[in-house]
Amino acid sequence: MTNIKKNAVIVGFGGMGQQHRRLINRTKHIHVIGTFDIVKEKMDIGVDFQLKAYSSLKEVLEDEQVDIVVVATPNHEHKNIVIQALKYGKHVVCEKPVTLNSRELQDILDVLKTCDTHFFVHQNRRWDEDYLIVKDIYDHQKIGDVFHIETKVHGSRGIPGDWRKEKAYGGGMMLDWGVHLIDRLLMMVNEPVESLFCKLSTIRTQDVDDGFTLHITFKSGTTALVEVGTYNYIQMPLWYVLGSQGAMVIDDWDLNGSIKYFNNQMEKDAKPIIAGAGLTKTMAPRNEETLIVEKVPRISVDYNEFYDNVFNTIQGHDEQIVKNHEVMAVMKLMEDALKSSETGEVIRYSS
């Protein structure tokens, strides 16, 4: 019987580490048995949940009861902890961003090749309902051929006052949120990137970006705008998608927004309207009868899928969902985006 529960220890028991405990508890197949954190108070939280407080990373790795190490430390620690855990024969789940750069990830993947164990990156926002709704619209051409996608996340508090402000710890919004938005975009628009142009913002930060605007042109000509902002007192929609037969907007995480489909009912040439100080024929509003307007359609999401897949992959019953070459593609694209911002130039890819 190979379907025995696997034991996990969470290394780094801050906000995300604690979130992993909740996520794992929702699956039937994995059991969190302990934590390790360099801050004793964090482990005390685990002790309240009957989790063993390990005295060192070494103790975790040497414990043969431990099958899976979950790494949820600040980003700059990921590489070393992951590599050590892999070398000890553990399976590893690592928070995003997987590492500070693609070279560090390559170091991990080089070690992984010599191991019999698995390495999973927690790109959890592939399970965001807003994204899955857009992906469904995209995949099934519900608004025709999508030719432009905007994916944005705006906050107004700046960067929280911890290691996320420090470059050495892997801070900055590109690594924090860019890694999600880019990952999802590349999963959805499954074609080569032709070029990109990026501009980081450093409105009140010195060391890291507190936001960015990234333009991507794909091989087919489809364009995307990926944007993160942390000084936006008014937030723009999470998604804005344009297709040949309609458009969709998702305003927020409550999934307010709308989808409009062109019903192919032609209308006469527009009459100019007065707009501001002038006339416009081009921007005259469409006869609403030519559009079908609906609320954002809802779809069901299985939030347990990530850890179920971790377990099933380990058991050899399933293919890994978040593939490491996909994670690498995102790391490399982010590096190119940083380079574009630094040089002020467009990065082009020859195909």
Added chain:
Amino acid sequence: MTNIKKNAVIVGFGGMGQQHRRLINRTKHIHVIGTFDIVKEKMDIGVDFQLKAYSSLKEVLEDEQVDIVVVATPNHEHKNIVIQALKYGKHVVCEKPVTLNSRELQDILDVLKTCDTHFFVHQNRRWDEDYLIVKDIYDHQKIGDVFHIETKVHGSRGIPGDWRKEKAYGGGMMLDWGVHLIDRLLMMVNEPVESLFCKLSTIRTQDVDDGFTLHITFKSGTTALVEVGTYNYIQMPLWYVLGSQGAMVIDDWDLNGSIKYFNNQMEKDAKPIIAGAGLTKTMAPRNEETLIVEKVPRISVDYNEFYDNVFNTIQGHDEQIVKNHEVMAVMKLMEDALKSSETGEVIRYSS
């Protein structure tokens, strides 16, 4: 007594020519006496308003009663008509885009130098209330230092089915709407452009752009996004402005939208929220008590100012509002934008 009424003839009596008649009629100082159009039916509309139907452009220019020639033909005719009218000693008001390119405008300005008359370009959207509201916010730093400006116009009908689709006639959205949005942006952010990056869209057009996205970085670091779209079944706001102490959005020409001011009331570090499949501390919403939320403030606009200024400039009583070097700056920036789109590269300006 020099304040005698000036007589104007409108050359090109389509939609915009007819709009000029209405605009001029609202001023006390200029009198429309006639029209010329190569399509007789257009002049018949003028005849209904007791306007003389001239038989040729030459007849207009040779008529000593005519002080001002208003040029509202398709764009490719502007240069020749303007130059002829100037050479005949007429004052000229010309629709936008002034010409097809900066070289044509330079030809006009070279002739103008040899004349005693005046040349005015009808950049009428400097009098759009939405723009003047944003300019007021910007000038008076009502949301602090503005660091990002988005100015967009979205329609969903494509380009109207006339000469606006043809390059030879000066069609395309850059020349039609870009010329307004860029003009206003340069008037507001009164500093040198450091770089730009532009991408034209040709979703269903071959010959001209049916929209574009243009990124501008100014010398101070302020960024702007200028966008025109004609296949947007859902429209994004006309204006989105970010400042150090607030933000403003103007959704549409009815001036729906809001302005939010940060009231400098600090709040505690954010608590993470659940958003989609994950937690976020950075994007946790701000405590609404730290913001003052208002509707878009209204301001009064004098739509007669353009033609009043035409008259007063001719009389020597006033300085020309829409300056020809400003019009030239817009023409040159549009050319650089087209070049950026064609090459796929960033255009940088050395200061």
